[in-house]
Amino acid sequence: MADNVTPRVRVPRDATAGEEITIKTLISHPMESGQRKDGDGNVIPRSIINRFTCTFNGETVIDVTLEPAISTNPYFEFQAIVPESGTFEFTWYDDDGAVYTDSKDITVG
Amino acid sequence: MKSLFKGGIAAVAILSAFAANADEEADLVINEEIEITVRTDAPAHVENLSTIYSGWVFRSTETQALQMDDFENPGMIFVDDAIAAWNTVEGTEGQSCAACHGAPEEMAGVRAVYPKWNDEAEEVRTIAMQVNGCRTEQMGADEWKYDGNEMLNMEALLASVSRGIPVNVAIDGPVQAMWEKGRELYYTRFGQLDLSCANCHEDNYGNNIRADHLSQGQINAFPTYRLKNAKLNGVQGRFRGCIRDTRAETFAVGSEEFIALELYVASRGNGLSVEGPSVRN
Numbered sequence: 001m002a003d004n005v006t007p008r009v010r011v012p013r014d015a016t017a018g019e020e021i022t023i024k025t026l027i028s029h030p031m032e033s034g035q036r037k038d039g040d041g042n043v044i045p046r047s048i049i050n051r052f053t054c055t056f057n058g059e060t061v062i063d064v065t066l067e068p069a070i071s072t073n074p075y076f077e078f079q080a081i082v083p084e085s086g087t088f089e090f091t092w093y094d095d096d097g098a099v100y101t102d103s104k105d106i107t108v109g
Numbered sequence: 110m111k112s113l114f115k116g117g118i119a120a121v122a123i124l125s126a127f128a129a130n131a132d133e134e135a136d137l138v139i140n141e142e143i144e145i146t147v148r149t150d151a152p153a154h155v156e157n158l159s160t161i162y163s164g165w166v167f168r169s170t171e172t173q174a175l176q177m178d179d180f181e182n183p184g185m186i187f188v189d190d191a192i193a194a195w196n197t198v199e200g201t202e203g204q205s206c207a208a209c210h211g212a213p214e215e216m217a218g219v220r221a222v223y224p225k226w227n228d229e230a231e232e233v234r235t236i237a238m239q240v241n242g243c244r245t246e247q248m249g250a251d252e253w254k255y256d257g258n259e260m261l262n263m264e265a266l267l268a269s270v271s272r273g274i275p276v277n278v279a280i281d282g283p284v285q286a287m288w289e290k291g292r293e294l295y296y297t298r299f300g301q302l303d304l305s306c307a308n309c310h311e312d313n314y315g316n317n318i319r320a321d322h323l324s325q326g327q328i329n330a331f332p333t334y335r336l337k338n339a340k341l342n343g344v345q346g347r348f349r350g351c352i353r354d355t356r357a358e359t360f361a362v363g364s365e366e367f368i369a370l371e372l373y374v375a376s377r378g379n380g381l382s383v384e385g386p387s388v389r390n
Contacts, residue, residue: 024180028190073186
């Protein structure tokens with residue numbers, strides 16, 4: 001079980017219709033690759049975030065598969081076009097079965 | 110072919126000159142909200158400088174940008190860890206930091222005056238010593254390692270709530286003897302390379318020492334997230350690194366010599382803003 005896993009998200013509060021906005025996300029996570037050994041030579045079990053998704057009003061914006069080579073505290077920055085007011089939902093899936101979520105509302109004026 | 114080759118060299122030279130020159134005129138505003146003083150008149154007790162500069166001024170544009178937004182600043186992840194520790198009850202007394210001090214924001218301004226004299230203990234205390242004092246005396250908890258992760262995280266939290274507040278370390282009264290000792294150390298040459306702090310950070314700031322752009326060695330921005338080791342670094346750990354680079358036997362982190370040096374170097378930055386956790390290379 002990874003400790004101190006905290007998702008962080010930045011989405012603009014408002015936008016104009018059809019505007020391309022920048023979304024930044026970061027989750028603090030050790031991303032243990034499963035390839036390293038501890039002091040006694042035993043393999044440290046893999047523990048990573050293996051999937052990240054972002055949806056807008058239920059529609060998929062991105063859906064990412066993460067592999068063990070991705071480093072600690074994975075950071076994603078991407079663009080999305082917002083046609084209307086709504087809610088971005090962010091979900092991170094951990095190897096240990098834990099699911100971390102965050103959501104942000106955006107107003108299109 | 111020959112002329113092409115020359116052109117290639119010239120282009121490389123221009124690129125590297127560009128990369129080495131940081132934007133020394135830039136101003137630092139964090140989150141478009143907190144204004145940071147990165148250059149100001151030197152305090153009267155710093156005889157050999159007229160203007161003091163934060164180390165931020167000497168870094169590349171990209172590194173500077175990382176510190177202008179908390180989302181981009183990797184040091185802020187450790188601040189979040191420290192907020193969890195702040196609210197955690199530990200030790201025999203059933204206390205947390207929050208039980209006495211309230212929210213971390215209540216500690217605004219504290220980082221700016223450390224190291225300072227502690228009347229009860231009759232010693233100069235760095236902020237790390239004060240945190241451990243709280244842990245052992247008030248909480249009945251174990252001490253944290255002087256520059257261990259928990260301590261550096263907590264120092265980062267205490268610095269983050271004081272950002273924008275000018276450093277104002279007292280140098281007279283009961284701390285004067287330690288301050289004089291720190292000053293002595295600052296101007297003492299150490300190691301096979303026979304270098305004092307002043308040789309680099311007073312005589313040669315702004316110049317390059319091989320690929321590194323020398324700053325004034327100010328510590329207003331500590332703890333600092335260094336891109337080279339991807340973690341928070343404390344003041345005294347940095348002192349150790351500097352002295353090691355002169356090929357000397359270094360003092361220990363937490364030693365009286367380093368406490369004195371930290372007090373003196375902190376006072377050289379009186380007037381600059383607290384800006385930790387900062388981002389450096």
